Amino acid sequence: LEESANKLLQEGERYQLELLLSGPYDEQPCRILLTAGAGGTEANDWVADLKRMYERHAQKMGYSLQIEDEQPGEVVGYKSVEMVISASTDADGGAHPYGWFKGEKGSHRLVRLSPFNANNKRQTTFAGVDVAPILDDNDLNDIDIPEKDLEITTMRSGGAGGQNVNKVNSAVRIKHLPSGLNVKCTQERSQAMNKDLAMKRLKAQLLAIAKEQRVAEIQEIRGDQVEASWGTQIRNYVLHPYKMIKDQRTGWETSNVQSFLDGDLEDCIAELLKASAMEEQEASLQENSTI
Amino acid sequence: TVEQAHDFATKLQRRMKHEPIQYILGQWDFLDYTVAIRSPLLCPRPETEELVMMIVNDTTQSPVHILDVGCGTGVIGISLADMLTDATVRAIDIEPVAIQTSNENAKRILGSQTEYRYQATLASAENFSPDRRFDVVVSNPPYIPQLDMKTLSKDVLHFESEQALCGGVDGMDVIRTIIRQLPNWCNPGGICWMEVDPTHPQLIQEWLEDSKSLDLGVKFESSYEDLYGKERFVKLSVQ
Numbered sequence: 333l334e335e336s337a338n339k340l341l342q343e344g345e346r347y348q349l350e351l352l353l354s355g356p357y358d359e360q361p362c363r364i365l366l367t368a369g370a371g372g373t374e375a376n377d378w379v380a381d382l383k384r385m386y387e388r389h390a391q392k393m394g395y396s397l398q399i400e401d402e403q404p405g406e407v408v409g410y411k412s413v414e415m416v417i418s419a420s421t422d423a424d425g426g427a428h429p430y431g432w433f434k435g436e437k438g439s440h441r442l443v444r445l446s447p448f449n450a451n452n453k454r455q456t457t458f459a460g461v462d463v464a465p466i467l468d469d470n471d472l473n474d475i476d477i478p479e480k481d482l483e484i485t486t487m488r489s490g491g492a493g494g495q496n497v498n499k500v501n502s503a504v505r506i507k508h509l510p511s512g513l514n515v516k517c518t519q520e521r522s523q524a525m526n527k528d529l530a531m532k533r534l535k536a537q538l539l540a541i542a543k544e545q546r547v548a549e550i551q552e553i554r555g556d557q558v559e560a561s562w563g564t565q566i567r568n569y570v571l572h573p574y575k576m577i578k579d580q581r582t583g584w585e586t587s588n589v590q591s592f593l594d595g596d597l598e599d600c601i602a603e604l605l606k607a608s609a610m611e612e613q614e615a616s617l618q619e620n621s622t623i
Numbered sequence: 624t625v626e627q628a629h630d631f632a633t634k635l636q637r638r639m640k641h642e643p644i645q646y647i648l649g650q651w652d653f654l655d656y657t658v659a660i661r662s663p664l665l666c667p668r669p670e671t672e673e674l675v676m677m678i679v680n681d682t683t684q685s686p687v688h689i690l691d692v693g694c695g696t697g698v699i700g701i702s703l704a705d706m707l708t709d710a711t712v713r714a715i716d717i718e719p720v721a722i723q724t725s726n727e728n729a730k731r732i733l734g735s736q737t738e739y740r741y742q743a744t745l746a747s748a749e750n751f752s753p754d755r756r757f758d759v760v761v762s763n764p765p766y767i768p769q770l771d772m773k774t775l776s777k778d779v780l781h782f783e784s785e786q787a788l789c790g791g792v793d794g795m796d797v798i799r800t801i802i803r804q805l806p807n808w809c810n811p812g813g814i815c816w817m818e819v820d821p822t823h824p825q826l827i828q829e830w831l832e833d834s835k836s837l838d839l840g841v842k843f844e845s846s847y848e849d850l851y852g853k854e855r856f857v858k859l860s861v862q
Binding site: 484486492493494495496497498500502520521522523524525527 | 643644645651652653654655665666668669670672673676763765766767771774775776778779783787788818820821849850851853855
């Protein structure tokens with residue numbers, strides 16, 4: 333009886349959380365990019381750990397996870413991993429991939445005794461996690477980027493072009509001049525298709541930034557310091573000399589590090605969602621009261 | 624498997640002799656389509672993808688009857704047939720392999736609609752006399768000037784058809800033929816789009832705006848740059 337009561341409580345909680353996930357792109361699939369920070373092999377190994385952690389967490393939450401690209405590290409692990417998380421076709425699977433994982437965006441700091449260090453010394457490494465929603469055409473039509481803001485380069489730049497040349501390298505890189513954002517797409521055999529995909533990814537990133545600016549606005553309204561979120565440490569994973577994982581934004585912490593690294597992120601993420609929702613609510617109230 | 628390894632080795636040999644990869648694989652992508660590509664037809668270039676998208680964005684007429692001159696693998700006409708509502712396409716080429724490949728690619732992409740929406744026939748621009756006039760004429764004609772031919776890399780020069788590449792001394796031979804035929808092919812107000820050599824837009828504009836050319840009945844509308852900043856496309860209209 334107690335077991336089923338707990339389960340009901342859990343499901344009740346989960347339902348409440350779903351209500352918090354009502355941002356404009358929360359229901360969309362998301363693209364997650366893991367990048368090793370400085371630290372060489374140790375950082376590459378950290379990326380592998382994070383990859384595993386997200387794979388297992390996605391499975392627990394009923395999401396579908398696809399690895400899109402992997403750049404292996406020279407010794408172990410990865411320089412970078414790109415994955416896509418989408419809602420599973422299962423009826424009781426998770427339904428808000430971007431909404432759920434967007435809080436993972438930022439810098440994740442690991443402190444442990446490094447097996448790759450000659451003296452097995454304690455080392456600090458970072459990995460960057462970037463999360464962007466994958467928008468469908470309807471969402472993207474909201475954004476119009478003027479041609480003059482873009483610098484588009486392909487592998488064929490320079491030379492005669494046209495009928496004179498038959499080079500099939502169709503990679504396209506687009507740089508958005510005002511923001512400095514860079515997007516590259518190599519997956520299609522058609523250059524036009526790669527350009528199309530690169531534009532979509534650029535727009536998704538710009539939208540995410542616009543959303544962040546809203547977050548900054550909220551913090552300003554509240555009188556908090558405005559911080560850039562990419563590059564900011566969002567979570568500390570300390571494995572030595574004590575075991576503690578602490579989320580910097582909510583103060584949520586656990587000493588059950590192995591369980592967390594095995595994919596048990598639900599409580600931590602739930603805490604963040606509740607805190608964000610409260611912040612948004614307070615800010616809206618303050619905004620409205622000053623009108 | 625042993626067969627796969629052998630097949631791969633054979634293909635690698637061919638590639639080492641600079642044979643275009645599209646010929647070796649027998650197919651490649653053009654926009655969102657995978658199309659059959661056969662020797663000695665021209666392997667579609669990215670600029671041609673731009674041409675098609677430009678036409679799609681510019682064409683509002685529906686239904687629209689289109690002519691693809693020098694269709695090759697058929698990609699231009701077939702993409703337009705697929706992306707424009709109520710478009711019917713005729714395509715011509717002087718190379719029999721082009722006609723076969725274009726009709727085959729049309730069936731791949733348009734399926735059962737091919738029967739009443741796409742037809743490629745063997746004909747030269749000089750001799751083509753349609754029973755129904757067109758709203759849009761599009762072409763990626765051979766446009767490389769004679770002298771530039773020897774600057775081409777091996778994979779182009781030794782494998783793709785010279786007929787599909789070289790446009791005579793100034794590269795404009797076929798272009799001129801097409802322009803002269805436009806009043807015979809098009810409805811009044813018909814539009815002609817062509818992919819050309821960067822030296823051509825100016826030559827074409829000067830020719831059409833010369834007072835001696837008034838009886839041609841073709842007006843130079845505009846030229847457009849490709850992704851590499853080269854003047855690659857022209858838009859003409861028929862009076």
